[in-house]
Amino acid sequence: MAKFDGIRGQELLDVENLKKEITLIFKDNRYLFVRIENGTLVCDSIPE
16 A cells, blocks of 8 residues: 555644544644445545
8 A cells, every 4th residue: 555655654643533534644744534435444645
């Protein structure tokens, strides 16, 4: 999963728990969105 290599080893600053999604916020202002779709974990990342 090379698309997530940028967050490996980064310090986790905050976790936001929304209705159907968890957002992980890392020290370098990257966000990782985790949700369940059709019984499978789906992750999207947004570099800042």
